[in-house]
Amino acid sequence: MFSTKFPLSGVSRAVRMVTTTAPEAEMAPIEQAKKRAAYACGEKYVHSGCRLGVGSGSTVKYLVEYLKQGYQNGQLKDIICVPTSFLTKQWLIESGLPVSDLDSHPELDVCIDGADEVDGQFTCIKGGGACLAQEKIVQTAAKHFYVIADYLKDSKHLGDRYPAVPIEVLPPASQPLLLSIPRAEGGSCQLRQATKKCGPVVTDNGNFIIDWQFEKNVSGRDWLAIQQRLANTPGIVETGLFIGCVDAVFFAYSDGSVKEIVNAKKH
Numbered sequence: 001m002f003s004t005k006f007p008l009s010g011v012s013r014a015v016r017m018v019t020t021t022a023p024e025a026e027m028a029p030i031e032q033a034k035k036r037a038a039y040a041c042g043e044k045y046v047h048s049g050c051r052l053g054v055g056s057g058s059t060v061k062y063l064v065e066y067l068k069q070g071y072q073n074g075q076l077k078d079i080i081c082v083p084t085s086f087l088t089k090q091w092l093i094e095s096g097l098p099v100s101d102l103d104s105h106p107e108l109d110v111c112i113d114g115a116d117e118v119d120g121q122f123t124c125i126k127g128g129g130a131c132l133a134q135e136k137i138v139q140t141a142a143k144h145f146y147v148i149a150d151y152l153k154d155s156k157h158l159g160d161r162y163p164a165v166p167i168e169v170l171p172p173a174s175q176p177l178l179l180s181i182p183r184a185e186g187g188s189c190q191l192r193q194a195t196k197k198c199g200p201v202v203t204d205n206g207n208f209i210i211d212w213q214f215e216k217n218v219s220g221r222d223w224l225a226i227q228q229r230l231a232n233t234p235g236i237v238e239t240g241l242f243i244g245c246v247d248a249v250f251f252a253y254s255d256g257s258v259k260e261i262v263n264a265k266k267h
């Protein structure tokens with residue numbers, strides 16, 4: 001394991017090669033990468049007694065697998081898991097893990113979640129699975145936030161890897177917002193459609209998702225200002241922009257390596 005520090009566009013990052021005991025299995029390289037990232041992060045940051053926010057998505061499924069093993073073999077005792085979506089809650093229950101919520105545990109030690117894209121400044125796009133609002137609520141309740149991701153999510157600039165920012169909106173505001181967001185911010189917007197239901201995707205909170213396809217190659221874009229403007233817009237519940245909250249990202253690559261990229265600003 002080694003550690004280097006270098007400034008990247010004013011962001012201080014420490015890069016560490018990490019090892020993981022994730023069991024080898026016959027699976028596609030991308031799945032192997034998701035599993036390695038999840039296990040490496042779990043091994044480092046989940047301990048007995050941990051109050052843990054558990055994110056959503058296919059990478060997080062491997063984290064739940066890791067938690068289940070640790071809980072069953074006694075290495076992880078007295079953990080509390082607060083899910084960020086209906087599906088994650090089901091996975092936790094099926095795995096026999098202790099499930100709670102923010103009513104009972106309003107403060108968490110750690111939150112671990114996947115992402116659709118993470119840029120060089122640790123800014124993330126989340127919400128590909130439409131769980132962004134609860135994900136951000138649970139992340140905000142946690143002292144530390146770790147992202148687990150495969151190599152396809154590692155980018156320099158937002159938009160290199162994922163084309164849009166998902167935005168959760170109240171249904172009565174959706175049609176005006178489809179017009180007003182592009183007018184204010186450029187790009188274009190689409191109401192996310194369900195695949196096995198007629199009509200739009202309905203989130204766990206009963207809302208809709210607008211995917212804002214922002215213009216690419218705009219230099220010096222101020223994502224924080226965009227987030228603030230969107231969050232102040234009536235009808236917008238939350239955006240999938242996660243800014244300034246990541247402690248570290250575990251990126252797993254197709255060659256089997258895993259890197260922990262630590263946000264030195266948070267340490």
Ligand SMILES: O=C(CO)[C@H](O)[C@H](O)COP(=O)(O)O
Pocket residue numbers: 055056057058059060113114115116125126127128129130131132135
């Ligand atoms: O934000 C999310 C769901 O709302 C997920 O964390 C994100 O979409 C990544 O998912 P996956 O691990 O399946 O690639």
